[in-house]
Amino acid sequence: MADESNTGQVAATIATDGEGKAPTAKKQRTARGPRAAAEPVQATSKASAAKRRRYSEEERNDKLKLIETQVVGGSTLKDAIKSAGISEQTYYQWKGAAKPAEQKLTKSTKPGPAGDELADLVQLEEENQRLRKRLAEKLRAENAELRKRLGLK
Structure with a gap:
């Protein structure tokens, strides 16, 4: 069986790996040239037309x-x-x-409806209600007659 306390080879391997990786120096950047002066933006006719006005x-x-x-x-x-x-x-x-x-x-x-127009409007509403009731009665009677003929009731 191998001796666990034998660390001689492992220590030698670590030492050789450590020597192979020497620290490298950082790359030096070259100096930038002077920046070109920013060219002034020329106002176009669109830019002046787009100016907000209240x-x-x-x-x-x-x-x-x-x-x-x-x-x-x-x-x-x-x-x-x-x-x-x-x-x-x-x-x-x-x-x-x-x-x-x-x-x-x-x-x-x-202007709102005058007194005369208001009275006419009320009269028309009443007539409308009467006609609706008459129509409903007529339809009920017709529906009942049809049911009798068909023998549904």
């Missing part, structure tokens, strides 16, 4: 009216929007925001 409520309404008159005059919607100097997205946002305001105004200024 329009007052009056200006918005004026532009919307201008576009509407141009469209009625025979121009296409896209051309009218371009001539107004706004994007299609802006046009539709303004138009959507203007609609609820117009609806509020028309609802508040629209």
Whole structure:
């Protein structure tokens, strides 16, 4: 049997492996050249046109009216929007925001039914109820007659 206390070969193997791997020096990086100066970005016509501008409520309404008159005059919607100097997205946002305001105004200024109209409306509702009841009775009677004929009841 082998002697477990015999570590001579193992120690010699470890020592030879350790000697074979000598520490290596780190690679030196070469110095970078001077950076090129950043070229100034030239403003294009698109960049200046894309600059945000806030329009007052009056200006918005004026532009919307201008576009509407141009469209009625025979121009296409896209051309009218371009001539107004706004994007299609802006046009539709303004138009959507203007609609609820117009609806509020028309609802508040629209007069309710007058006394005479209200009385007529009530009379029509009563007549409608009477006719519905008559129709329901007629259908029940017809349904009962058909059941008798078929012998279901």
